[in-house]
Amino acid sequence: MGPAIPLGAEQRLLPEWIPLTFFAFALVCLPLGWLLLFIQADGLNDFSGGFGPVLAALHMFTLGVLMTTIFGASMQMLPVATASDMNNPKAVVLLLLIALSGVTILLGGFAHYFSHVALLGASLLWGSALIYAAFLYRILRRAQNMALVKSHVFLGSCILMIISSLGLLMVVEWAGLYDIPMPHPALLHGGLALYGFMGLMTLGFSRIMIPMLAVSNQTRDKLSWATLAITTAALLLWIFNQPLFALISGFLAAGLYSGEMFYILKGRMRTRLGPEWHIIRFAWLCLPLSLLVILMGYLSQDATLFIQTGFVIAILGWLVSFIIGILQRIIPFLLSMQIARKIGMPELPSKLTHEKLLKVIGPLHMCAVGLLCMALLIENALIIRLASLCGLFAGLLFLTFFIIALQRKKRSLETMQS
Amino acid sequence: MNTKNTQHELCDGSIPENWEMPKLGTRVQLIAEGVCIDFRGLSAPAPLVGSLKALACLKDNQSLTAYYPMTPMHLFPALLEEGWQWEILQEDNNGTQIRIFKIKAHT
Numbered sequence: 033m034g035p036a037i038p039l040g041a042e043q044r045l046l047p048e049w050i051p052l053t054f055f056a057f058a059l060v061c062l063p064l065g066w067l068l069l070f071i072q073a074d075g076l077n078d079f080s081g082g083f084g085p086v087l088a089a090l091h092m093f094t095l096g097v098l099m100t101t102i103f104g105a106s107m108q109m110l111p112v113a114t115a116s117d118m119n120n121p122k123a124v125v126l127l128l129l130i131a132l133s134g135v136t137i138l139l140g141g142f143a144h145y146f147s148h149v150a151l152l153g154a155s156l157l158w159g160s161a162l163i164y165a166a167f168l169y170r171i172l173r174r175a176q177n178m179a180l181v182k183s184h185v186f187l188g189s190c191i192l193m194i195i196s197s198l199g200l201l202m203v204v205e206w207a208g209l210y211d212i213p214m215p216h217p218a219l220l221h222g223g224l225a226l227y228g229f230m231g232l233m234t235l236g237f238s239r240i241m242i243p244m245l246a247v248s249n250q251t252r253d254k255l256s257w258a259t260l261a262i263t264t265a266a267l268l269l270w271i272f273n274q275p276l277f278a279l280i281s282g283f284l285a286a287g288l289y290s291g292e293m294f295y296i297l298k299g300r301m302r303t304r305l306g307p308e309w310h311i312i313r314f315a316w317l318c319l320p321l322s323l324l325v326i327l328m329g330y331l332s333q334d335a336t337l338f339i340q341t342g343f344v345i346a347i348l349g350w351l352v353s354f355i356i357g358i359l360q361r362i363i364p365f366l367l368s369m370q371i372a373r374k375i376g377m378p379e380l381p382s383k384l385t386h387e388k389l390l391k392v393i394g395p396l397h398m399c400a401v402g403l404l405c406m407a408l409l410i411e412n413a414l415i416i417r418l419a420s421l422c423g424l425f426a427g428l429l430f431l432t433f434f435i436i437a438l439q440r441k442k443r444s445l446e447t448m449q450s
Numbered sequence: 451m452n453t454k455n456t457q458h459e460l461c462d463g464s465i466p467e468n469w470e471m472p473k474l475g476t477r478v479q480l481i482a483e484g485v486c487i488d489f490r491g492l493s494a495p496a497p498l499v500g501s502l503k504a505l506a507c508l509k510d511n512q513s514l515t516a517y518y519p520m521t522p523m524h525l526f527p528a529l530l531e532e533g534w535q536w537e538i539l540q541e542d543n544n545g546t547q548i549r550i551f552k553i554k555a556h557t
Contacts, residue, residue, distance in 0.1 A: 045523070112523050113494040176519075177493035244495035244524065247502045301503055368527040378527045 046108055048370040050124055052438075054104025055359065057132050059434050061096025062352070063427030066400070068092055068143075070420035073413040080336045081218045083150070083206055088142035093347050094225060095135045095157070101355050102233050103131055103164055106185070108366065110168070113240050114175030119167045127167065131160035138203075147207040154203040161196035165189040180256055184236025187264065191228035195221055219339075223270045226346045227282060227323075232263065234354060235289055242296050245361050246309075250299025252292055259288040279327040286320040307387070311394035312357035318349030318401070341408045348423075349401045356397055356430060360390055363434060367441040371448065379444040386440075389433045396426035478504075483549075484512030490519045490545045498525050505534060505550060513551035515539070521546045 068089035069076060075086045107127070111118040118124075134156030141150025168189045172182050198221045204210045205217075214220070243251060262285040269278035293316050297309075322345035329338025364381040372378035400423035407415035479486045485504055489497035497518050502525075504514050518525075521541065529536060529550060540547040 177491065181493075240494050243499050247499055247528075249496065249499045249503065301499075301506060365524070365527055368530075369523055372526060378530055380530050381527045382531060 045112070045369065045373055046118055046121055046124060048366075048373075050121060050128060051104045051108040051366065053128060053132075054100050054107075055363065056434065057135075058097045058101040058104070058355075059359075059427075059431045061092050061100070061135075062356075062430060063424050065089055065092035065096060066420045066423035066427050069404075070417050070424065073416040073420065076416055077408070077411050077413055079340065083142055083147070084145060085143045088139045090347065091135075091139055091142060093352055094230075095138070098230050098347075098351050098355060100131060100135065101359065102230065103127065103160075105237070105362070106164075106168065106233070109237070109240075109362075110171045110175075110185070113181075114171060114178055116171045116174040119170060123163070123167070127160055127163045130156050130163065134160055141203075147203065150203050151207050154200045158196045158200045161192050165193055180253060180260070181236045181239055183260060184232045184239075187260075188229050188232035188236065191224050191232065191267065195225045195229055198224075219275075220271065222343060223278075224267065226343065226351065227263075227270075228267050230351055231319075232260075234351065235259070235263070238289075238293060241358055241362075242293055242312075245358075246297055246300035246305065247302050248296045248298075248300040250296055252295065255288060255292050259285050259292070262288070275330055276327070279323055279330065283320055283323040283327065286323055290316040290319055306361070307390045307394055308357045308360040310357075311353050311360075311398060314394075314398050314401075315350050315354035315357060318345050318353060322346035322350055337409065337411075341405055344408060345401070345405055348404065353397060353401065356393065356426075359430075360385075360393070360433070363437050367437055371441060371445055374445065375448055377448065379441070379448065383444060384437045384440045386433050386436045389429050389436070393426050393429045393433065396422050396429070400426060481515060483551075484508055484514055486515040486517075488517045490517050492519070494524075497522055498528065501525055501550070502528060502532070505529075505532065510552060513549050515547065515549045518546045518548065522548070 068085065072086045072089050075084070076089070079086045081087075107119065107124050110116070134153050136153070138150055138153025138157060141147065141153050168185055172186055175182055198217055201210065201212050202217055202221065205212050239251065239256060243249060262281050266278045266282035266285055269275075269281060294313075297305075297313075322342045324342075325345055326339050326342030329335045329342060332338060361381075364384040367384050368378045368381045400419045400421075403415055403419035403422060407413070407419055477488045485508065487500060487504060489500060492500075497516075501514065501516055501522070504516075508514060521538075526536070533552065534550050535553045536548050536550045538546065538548055
């Protein structure tokens with residue numbers, strides 16, 4: 033008798049280095065993205081689309097941080113949550129290699145204006161999206177009783193194929209090989225990527241992660257279904273070039289989602305919440321705010337300024353903040369489970385967590401996002417640099433947190449084995 | 451599933467106190483050692499959240515015997531954080547049966 037975990041359980045866990053490589057790549061991209069913004073502060077103020085280093089900086093966050101984290105988390109967490117067998121680790125390694133090399137090559141192509149290099153990267157990313165969607169489909173087909181999460185993930189993976197195809201076509205057009213017959217493919221791509229693929233994944237995973245981390249059973253399934261229906265309608269309106277109606281319905285869905293998340297949190301069993309919840313709450317507020325700012329852009333004369341700021345709030349304020357908050361809890365948890373996998377007994381996640389760093393990372397990141405938005409609205413490159421420095425420090429500290437957790441895990445393993 | 455030969459009776463509503471999980475209402479039973487809950491057929495995160503909420507309601511000398519659809523990987527680190535001990539009673543294709551208890555009460 034003792035705190036042992038049966039060996040059969042490990043059938044649903046990937047070898048630890050696979051999800052950790054996805055996360056490590058994301059955590060390296062986070063400070064790199066801020067560093068690129070610091071260097072490109074002048075360019076960011078004038079940015080209104082187009083290829084180049086500013087686009088590379090933005091995609092450092094969207095592809096480097098967000099996409100790779102979503103890929104890694106879903107490959108690891110979905111089989112555990114849905115009781116499905118995990119995907120073949122060799123196939124997941126293939127996904128890892130294609131996705132990470134695709135991101136690196138694409139961003140290199142963007143930053144140095146090498147359209148054919150970017151084309152190679154975009155092709156690799158399209159291939160990784162296809163493999164990922166196939167993996168998701170395989171997991172979802174075997175999953176039981178998770179209709180809500182399954183619907184979010186399925187819809188998100190469909191949109192992933194649309195945006196990766198559209199992204200590839202835009203790079204093909206940039207390389208002078210094809211003309212896309214539509215007026216604003218970048219806006220369509222950006223909106224669907226943020227609020228479609230990444231948004232739906234975030235909404236879906238929130239239904240598992242938030243009640244689990246806060247220990248709350250206070251969920252509202254009907255409200256969540258309504259949110260999904262309105263989100264789907266908003267995405268369709270965005271696809272069919274009805275931005276005003278899309279944004280209004282998107283704002284409504286975002287409000288319902290954020291409201292439900294706060295409602296779940298209110299019904300929690302844990303009275304004391306860790307510092308990661310500050311940044312998660314901040315992310316929930318930034319989602320509707322981002323849509324409101326984009327909506328203001330469509331209603332005002334200076335559309336570019338507001339749309340650009342709204343997209344930045346969505347990327348850095350909502351999605352990156354949410355992922356920073358969730359990873360702060362998930363990384364020690366995952367490492368604890370991996371210790372259990374090796375010796376049959378988990379380590380306390382709190383022993384793997386550097387709490388003092390967590391108290392700094394969140395506020396620094398939130399400060400960076402706030403300053404950056406203010407700088408964009410008043411078009412001040414100096415404040416963009418100041419914001420980037422705050423973000424850079426937050427990113428570096430988060431990377432340090434990750435490395436310390438790995439070191440503590442190694443020490444715990446040695447102690448527990450001896 | 452071959453489970454332990456334990457006499458189950460419907461929960462009379464007094465244990466656990468302040469029970470606020472309508473989804474689990476009919477799945478909760480009183481047994482001699484404490485509470486038994488069948489989480490099979492429920493999706494994540496209900497088994498994890500339900501377990502932790504039930505454990506919070508137990509008295510010192512009581513334990514929770516729970517049936518899970520599969521080994522609850524996410525639960526173990528959380529149990530450790532809360533100072534709970536566990537033993538795997540049964541594991542087969544129909545699920546996993548686990549008893550969760552406080553170390554002091556059983557040593």
